[in-house]
Amino acid sequence: MFAKFNWVATLCVSLAAFATAQASQSPFTSPIVKTTHRISADASLASITSEQQYTALTHPRFPHHQVRVKKSSFCDPTVNVYTGYLDVDAGAKHLFFYFFESRRDPAKDDVMMWINGGPGCSSAMGLLMELGPCSIDMNNTSKNGTTWNPHAWNNEANIFFLDQPVGVGFSYADFGESIETTEDAAKNVHAFITIFFETFNQFSGRPLHLSGESYGGRYLPSFASYIYDQNQIAKAEGRATLNLQSVLIGNGITDISTLYPGRYEVECGSSSLDVPFQSIATCVQMKIALPRCVDMMDRNCVQHFDSIDCRAAVDFCNSQLSTGYWASGRNPYDISKMCVGDSLCYAENTAISHFLDLPETRQLLGVETPENFTPCASDVGRGFNLHMDKYAVPAQYYVTGLLERGIRVLIYAGTYDWQCNWVANKLWVDKLEWAGKDLYAATTWQDWTVNSAKAGETKTSGPLTFVTIRGAGHMEAFAMVSRWLGGRAI
Ligand SMILES: *[C@@H]1O[C@H](CO)[C@@H](O)[C@H](O)[C@H]1NC(C)=O
Numbered sequence: 156m157f158a159k160f161n162w163v164a165t166l167c168v169s170l171a172a173f174a175t176a177q178a179s180q181s182p183f184t185s186p187i188v189k190t191t192h193r194i195s196a197d198a199s200l201a202s203i204t205s206e207q208q209y210t211a212l213t214h215p216r217f218p219h220h221q222v223r224v225k226k227s228s229f230c231d232p233t234v235n236v237y238t239g240y241l242d243v244d245a246g247a248k249h250l251f252f253y254f255f256e257s258r259r260d261p262a263k264d265d266v267m268m269w270i271n272g273g274p275g276c277s278s279a280m281g282l283l284m285e286l287g288p289c290s291i292d293m294n295n296t297s298k299n300g301t302t303w304n305p306h307a308w309n310n311e312a313n314i315f316f317l318d319q320p321v322g323v324g325f326s327y328a329d330f331g332e333s334i335e336t337t338e339d340a341a342k343n344v345h346a347f348i349t350i351f352f353e354t355f356n357q358f359s360g361r362p363l364h365l366s367g368e369s370y371g372g373r374y375l376p377s378f379a380s381y382i383y384d385q386n387q388i389a390k391a392e393g394r395a396t397l398n399l400q401s402v403l404i405g406n407g408i409t410d411i412s413t414l415y416p417g418r419y420e421v422e423c424g425s426s427s428l429d430v431p432f433q434s435i436a437t438c439v440q441m442k443i444a445l446p447r448c449v450d451m452m453d454r455n456c457v458q459h460f461d462s463i464d465c466r467a468a469v470d471f472c473n474s475q476l477s478t479g480y481w482a483s484g485r486n487p488y489d490i491s492k493m494c495v496g497d498s499l500c501y502a503e504n505t506a507i508s509h510f511l512d513l514p515e516t517r518q519l520l521g522v523e524t525p526e527n528f529t530p531c532a533s534d535v536g537r538g539f540n541l542h543m544d545k546y547a548v549p550a551q552y553y554v555t556g557l558l559e560r561g562i563r564v565l566i567y568a569g570t571y572d573w574q575c576n577w578v579a580n581k582l583w584v585d586k587l588e589w590a591g592k593d594l595y596a597a598t599t600w601q602d603w604t605v606n607s608a609k610a611g612e613t614k615t616s617g618p619l620t621f622v623t624i625r626g627a628g629h630m631e632a633f634a635m636v637s638r639w640l641g642g643r644a645i
């Protein structure tokens with residue numbers, strides 16, 4: 156269950172007449188958590204001891220930003236946990252984060268960022284359903300609402316979960332400012348990470364990895380490229396750089412040209428299930444529409460982006476190639492399951508929203524926005540959709556740029572996902588234009604194993620690795636990440 160939220164494509168927009176009113180409350184008068192101020196050029200997280208109030212840290216180089224952070228006993232009692240806000244853009248936008256120290260060696264382990272997709276979905280979803288230190292308790296077995304996750308990615312890395320862009324999860328803006336393109340979002344993410352590393356200088360120089368899923372396939376290549384380019388400027392000016400090492404994308408959407416051929420394969424071919432689940436009649440219909448869909452998208456979205464014609468192409472593809480899946484009633488993120496719960500198809504979503512909105516949870520986290528928690532913010536999704544952000548900039552070009560500058564890229568995909576499926580990912584990675592393309596093509600697929608059981612297949616060439624994960628194994632996903640961080644073969 157990797158790629159859960161692909162807001163625009165899931166038509167989840169029908170979910171909500173979402174209240175667009177943003178927080179009007181100033182964080183400094185918020186009754187929820189008091190803030191004490193400290194000017195500090197170099198703080199350490201260990202000096203933050205209060206769970207009751209935020210310590211606000213400012214940095215002379217970033218006069219328009221501050222970090223407010225507090226300790227928290229949320230989620231993982233075995234490590235130090237911090238939550239807080241980074242106030243960016245003259246303090247008007249507040250980006251919420253959860254930070255978990257590594258369970259192994261926080262003073263030496265790498266730093267990782269996790270974001271969910273959407274656009275508009277909260278990183279709390281990945282945190283509490285997939286790779287975070289704790290999982291939402293679905294069985295009423297725990298008193299605190301969560302259960303400890305032995306396969307969490309903070310087993311071997313310091314990890315922060317960021318609610319971005321502003322308006323997502325517990326992030327909020329004072330005056331209704333919004334972010335509506337990935338390239339704009341990149342600037343705030345870069346500011347966030349830079350200030351985090353500059354403020355808590357115990358991390359300075361530490362290897363940094365950016366990870367995420369679904370729309371993260373569009374976000375992360377852009378974010379990483381922005382960070383890389385800003386690093387060159389910083390270097391030229393003699394400033395500290397971020398030690399960006401790699402990007403990890405799970406069931407992402409990156410090169411849109413392969414999305415629909417991939418969906419056809421997953422539904423009507425044998426690439427995910429041995430016997431296709433879709434009806435023959437629907438498969439024939441899809442097969443007939445596919446070349447036209449691919450051609451329209453190629454001409455109007457890829458070769459030459461025109462927002463009106465591209466939208467017409469996408470509408471055609473969706474009506475001809477996605478309707479059959481919705482009619483099947485299956486979960487678009489896991490074809491082995493039926494859709495349950497709300498329109499995001501997981502019962503966990505409702506439980507997570509309920510849990511995160513409990514007054515005691517909000518207190519524990521230091522949440523300051525008066526808005527209720529929404530797994531995916533529909534107004535954020537709408538803003539990105541308005542700009543056709545998914546199609547306007549081919550994200551694969553960023554991947555090329557990163558690979559050719561030595562940034563490692565891991566593309567992984569659970570084989571049961573339909574929404575951003577593994578076949579679509581394999582197809583775009585195969586045709587990705589980069590210096591190592593021929594070598595990658597000549598490399599053979601290999602099985603990879605966890606505890607001597609086959610976990611999927613993989614292929615690596617230079618900085619690029621592709622991994623499939625059978626089904627939706629969390630243990631397997633952690634094993635993969637552990638090997639990736641350690642620079643070992645998957
Ligand atoms: C909760 O119950 C489900 C099914 O009943 C089970 O698969 C799962 O492992 C349980 N989780 C916990 C944390 O006990």
Ligand SMILES: *[C@@H]1O[C@H](CO)[C@@H](O)[C@H](O)[C@H]1NC(C)=O
Nearest residue numbers: 292293294295296297502506
């Ligand atoms: C857990 O408890 C809540 C309220 O006490 C109840 O509504 C829910 O059905 C219970 N869930 C399970 C899986 O027992």
Ligand SMILES: *[C@@H]1O[C@H](CO)[C@@H](O)[C@H](O)[C@H]1NC(C)=O
Nearest residue numbers: 229230231232297298299303
């Ligand atoms: C919550 O309770 C579970 C046991 O039900 C425990 O394993 C876990 O560590 C607790 N989490 C926190 C944050 O105390």
